Amino acid sequence: MLRKLAPTSIAAAEIDGLTIHSFLGESRKNSKTKQTRTFRPGDTKLENEWRHVKYLIIDEMSMVGLSLLARLNRIVKTAKHINSEIPFGGVNVIFFWDYLQYSPVLDKPLYHSCASSEKITERQIYMQCAQKLISQMNCVVELSQQMRTEDLRYLELLNRLRGGQSTIEDYQLLCTRIVGNSK
Template sequence: MRYQWKDIEWVFFDEASMIGYETFIQMDSRLRQLKKKEDEPFGGLNVIIFGDLLQLPPVKMTPIYDQPLRYLPAVHLWRLFSLVELTQNMRQQGDTTFADLLNALRVGELTAQHFQLLMTKILTEEDQVGEFGLHNAIRIFPKKDMVAAHNEAVLEYYRNLRVQMYTIKADDTLVNATRNATNVDIGSIVSTDINKTGAMPSQLVIFVGAKVMLRSNVDVEKGLLNGAIGTIKEIIWPNFRRDQMYPTDIPSVRIDFGRDGIHLIQPRAVQFPALRNYGTIERRMLPLILSWACTVHKMQGCTVDYAVIHLGSQLFAKGQAYVALSRVRSLDGLRIDELDCSKLTGKTPCNEEAIKEMERMRRYQMYRAL
């Protein structure tokens, strides 16, 4: 995001741990082009980067603080910044016991007392009603297949209640074709990976009461950002229809985002490359996915009051347990569906390289202060 205060322009990068160094270079290059200042880092703009380096690292990229050898001897962009460390925990500020546990987990220093505390939060049959029921508190899993299985289980629960559901299918069109696609099924040249289709799903089951997550930034000022979670309150069909008339109908929906209020979310169009070099696909669809469950990666940056978290054998990356647990405001809002203590010790819970970088920055700031 870019802001201007008086005559000074600022650029803010959020969630630094998710930005790879390769992306960092692209940001720098683009800002130099936009400001027409090729010799000044970030085009001469003032840049502030927010984030916790000990959260999940970027997928298939080098961490933002680690300059790859292939970029030497270029300027190490990360080393141009100074550290301002925030020490007050705002998310868990009302639960110091939980905050202490998280601080220990993020650096791999859990004690026996911490494990005993986590054991008291294991999900029980009594928890299956109320806030921690199947369709209430969000489930946070390490893997996509676990998320899909839980979301399908919740859909089946509502089907058994005979809730009226609608299947919404994306409207895909081939634009800017680079090959003759006259006899080609458009579905065969569209990726099944949502991350390669502009974050828009090909199909979505919705109903009044469904819990959904935004997959794009709709309105930053209103808090309607990628990752915002809410509940569908109304479905509005095209042309003032009272129901879905055609399989191709894509409605608008009113969603209650809690503290951010109720907002109208309309279908959006995105473009992405077609498979096998056929050109560009334009997809029109609601920018939503079901969210009774989400992966740890998708929850990064989110805050919830209640969650059921998987801390079992399926954890596979450093920082997953820390990020998952730290999404919740307090221990009262936490339940654990599986706990493998071995996954919270050793090298799995924390990123040693990120810890070393934090220590380096702290030493550098002390040296500058002398």
């Protein structure tokens, strides 16, 4: 069985999945007072949700932070009752992301360096665990062909824009796509 998660509701809807926060039972609104779903070994609802899951797809990973990834890993391991040393409880995880897209909100990006300090917080422990998870990736496939945009001129504009190399011609092309009167 396949489970699909994404950090935003739009991304989750695009892949017919759930948001990571809704799966975790968290609300991103009023994050200072958020209620977190409690997971413990023996939680039959959690175990039933993951019993037959063999693959997990997480889309838009650029928006998933270190703390969130570590919490998800801990919860899946709890559900699967597998050796706690095995990442994600043995579930095969497939990440999709583009580093040039949005960074996580209220969390550190996956490439963040966790510098040691004298006082280690629970959040820092989560972030270090997540970095170890990312470092264990054993297969990376780079998708290099854009499949959604057929207009070659617009595709080239998007590629330059991603790299911060926009031109005056790009600006002029974008101006032709404005709907309505521009004043």
